[in-house]
Amino acid sequence: MTQQLIPVFNGELDGRAQQLCDARDLHTFLGVGRDFSNWIKGRIEQYGFVEGEDFSPILAKSTGGRPGMEYHLTLDTAKELAMVENNDQGRQVRRYFIAMERQARESRGASYLSVSQQLAIHRQVPKLLAQLKAETAPAIRATLHAQLAQHCHLLALPVPALESVGRAKPENGELFPVTKG
Secondary structure, three states: OOOOOOOEEEEEEOOEEEEEEEHHHHHHHHOOOOOHHHHHHHHHHHHOOOEOOOEEEEEOOOOOOOOOEEEEEEHHHHHHHHHHOOOHHHHHHHHHHHHHHHHHHHHHHHHOOOHHHHHHHHHHHHHHHHHHHHOOOHHHHHHHHHHHHHHHHHOOOOOEOHHHOOOOOOOOOOOOOEOOO
16 A cells, blocks of 8 residues: 555654644545535534544634634544545545555654653653763763663764863864764
8 A cells, every 4th residue: 555545744743753644635435415514523523533633723824804713633543534434435445544654663763752751851862961971980871872872872962082072172073083883
């Protein structure tokens, strides 16, 4: 299932990084007879979807009149909406979303972090660098460097060479030399 039936994108909802889709794209693909606005509002009410957990309303850009409301849905919500339409397109899109989730899990592994997790880790990097610069015991320096390296790898940042941290000036003039490997 390589053809993209409905665009899926990464976003954050309920404080977690998640795959989302646009409700209007889902509505169009499903071939729903009702107009989009009434359909999505009715489904949200009928199935008890929770704003901020299952979907996020987005104010659409105005085209002259009152701006409309768009909705970003979690894939779980989109799958449920697809199933309740009880048609071939609904079954097809449900299988498609399941495949997209599987593909995302396989490609990102365990290192996929939400924005809030990335920020928390990013805040720790300067603290670890400061601790490493101040520490003189080799065993503790090695432990701190391992923690720093783990944080840097999670954020796709270069890892400073252990021997360069704490020296007044690296010999190659870089902010901090990068370890190879």
